[in-house]
Amino acid sequence: MSGYGMANAERAQPVLTAREAGLVGCAECGHVFPIGTETCAVCGTHLVSRDIASLQRVWAWLFAGMVVYIPANVYPMLRTSTLGTTQESTIVGGVVDLIDHGSIGVALIVFVASVIIPVSKFIAIAYLAIRVQRGLPGTASHFHLYEFVEFIGRWSMIDVFVVAILSALVQLNFVATINPGIAAVSFALSVAFTMISANSFDPKLIWDVPPKGKPV
């Protein structure tokens, strides 16, 4: 059975995919079965050669992530009360405040984690999804891009963790109190949605070339 895979690997040019070989591979254990097999005999995973609904889920979660990313940036992330005066700061506002206070390093981390990474993820996923839809054959670099996006996604949660820790620690009543704002929830949701979006992406679609040059 593994012979098919080896054969495929040997015939590198052009790439013979499992689908072209009339096989379906298990996404969990890598075992291949003849196409049409419903369940993996090894691990019991439902076998699908190409998840045709995948792109819909990618787009749906991506949109959801982008939608909630807007309030995450518009509304305050932190509500800080010090001696009776309340101050609210958004993500970007917080970064600006940090720069003002000279903590450029921290500002950079927050900015990268909260702004650059999520935005890059939106662009990357959208880029890959569009490519698949247009039937453009993918290369290894595209696959690496996908893997990077999937890996880096969780680090965006760093901002949410900071807010959660601060809110839990700084509860000194009148003197100083920090409470999470609406943006904290929105941002957490945005990160979660984007991660689901990335996970929904069937990377096998990257190298599929539709027979008639039409999108799947």
Next chain:
Amino acid sequence: MTEPTPADMNVTPPKKSFLRNLSFVWLVPLLALGVSLGIAWQNYADRGTLIEIAFGNASGVVAGETTLRYRDVVVGTVEEVNFTDDLGQVLVSVRVDNDVAPFIDEEATFWVVRPEVSARGISGLSTVLSGVYIEGAWDNVAGSLTTQFEGADTPPLNQPGRPGRRITLATDDGTTISYGSPVLFRGVEVGRLETPRLSADGRSVLVDAFIDAPHDARLTQATRFWDTSGFELSFGASGFSVDFDSLASLVTGGIEFDNVYDNGEPLPSSYVFTLYKAEEDARRNTLVRGPSQGVPFAIQFAESVNGLEAGDDVTYQGLEVGVVTELRSRVVETQFGPELSLLVNVSIDPQRMGLPAGSTPEETVEFFRFAVETGMRARLATESLLSSDLRIELVVLDDAPSARLVESDGELPRLPSIESNLSDFTATAEGVLERINALPIEEVMQQAINLMNAFEQLARNEDLQRVPGSAVALLDDTRALVGSEAIQSIPAQIEAAVNDLTALVAEVREGGAVDALGSAMRNLDRAMADVAVASQDAPALTANLREITETDIPALLAELEAVATTANELELQSFVDSATGTLNRVEALIGSQDTMELPGTLNDALTEMRLALAELREGGVVENLNATLQSASDAAGSVAASVEDLPQLTARLERLVAETETVVRSYGDRSDFNTQTLSALREVQNAARAISELAREIERSPNSLIFGR
């Protein structure tokens, strides 16, 4: 090993129908979108209404921090602090919570709460720590939303929604009233004054006051306001007195009000109260003042109106019916050429004249037209005897020369005036004062003092003080006489005498001794007669003394009483005369030689009596008697009889002493004499009081002196 042949490419092409392939996963972004939009909309809806408040300065107001409070609850936050276009004011933009925004209508007021220390206390202390905040006040009736407001510098006195009534007061002088001064009703604070302002014409000071419910229900047209600011210093018969209402009103001024009569008419919508200087003015002036209430008239006077001023009363039969509004002079063309005459404008209240409420000015003029034809005239009168203030008096004279109400276009109807009897009256008053001045009050007082001195002198008289001593000596002598051996030995000697007498009788029988006995008896009789005469003088003296005390002094007191009575009966001049006469006579009586010598005479009499007794004891009457008895046994009965007279004499002496004692005691303390002296003094005191009462009565109503009532 066969090459594995790939299975048939049983690849089904993707279904073309997009809708049929539509995944449920699309609900997620839709949901996210919905939630986000929902949050956005809610946030937008909740962010409140933006209003702008213009302040003169925004000291302490910080954008994003300063809050807007209503009843000390935060209902908004300052978003922005800007300037108006001309930089004239600070424009504070406040985001107000939506639930209170509908109530913020045109009546809402805003002011910045800062710490303040004033005469009425310390306020806004909490803002020291938390920073200033903007306080708003509005009523609890939702109205149309207004977004532009003018902020106040100070908290408004009548916060919207607070029940009560806002009134306007007018006064001439605004120095004693200030913002926040209390409005008192019977000393209880029921309202506050706002900042005084000048009226449009600059003639008066207007100040708004807010009277809290339910006290605003007391306000009617009968309400009068007066100033209770500062303190009142008065000086009178009871000494100095300082009055002030409260410390706050002392510092910031205050006004008080009361209704001068019951069931006052309800207030019209824009009613301006007059603020009087003092309660007296306010209560006196029950007349409704002002051009709208009174009907104007003019009166032309030919004489001087010195002492009359605007605001003085116009009275009819003593009842105040109007007020003098203006004094001016005008040129009148007479047959002798132009002449200056004085014209007084008055305002008459028709209701006070008895006309029905709601009478028109025409009806009032009609009434006066008729009244003038039946003899009503105006004349000047003095307010009181001792002041030169004048008022105008409306009088109805039966024998007045005919006149009518002068009415000409463009001028006020003119009431005819008659000349007052002002100058005569003043002359009469002067005469009265002169007569009072001429009264010999001081002389009367001097004589009263003399009288007291004479009494005192009498009491201090040495002779009078010696009287008790003499009486004691007299008693001693009498006792010595009774206890003398000679008297004691009389019975024994009588026995001896009887024995001798027996012998003597025998001798007598022999003849010759009877004649000698007869002459001895005659001598004895003479001695006894002397003693009797001496004894008789003393009672007469005592009688004289008693007569003086019982008759003359009561008569004197009666006269003093009569003086007091006469004084009370206001026969002033004759009272003074008779008082003078009486005092003269009292003084003469006290000072007369007889009275002064009275104690001396008494003393002399007692001395004589003592001498007589001493003589009786020492001078050989008894010895002679013994000798005679020894030699006269026949005369035993008559001797016994004459000896029986001795106790009688003693009794009389005792009686005399008792009487003397009575006299002496009557001079002593707590005696009738003293009591009567005291009561005499009291009468003098009463008389003096009657005089002072009379003087006060004259001061109060001098008319009574002239008119006899």
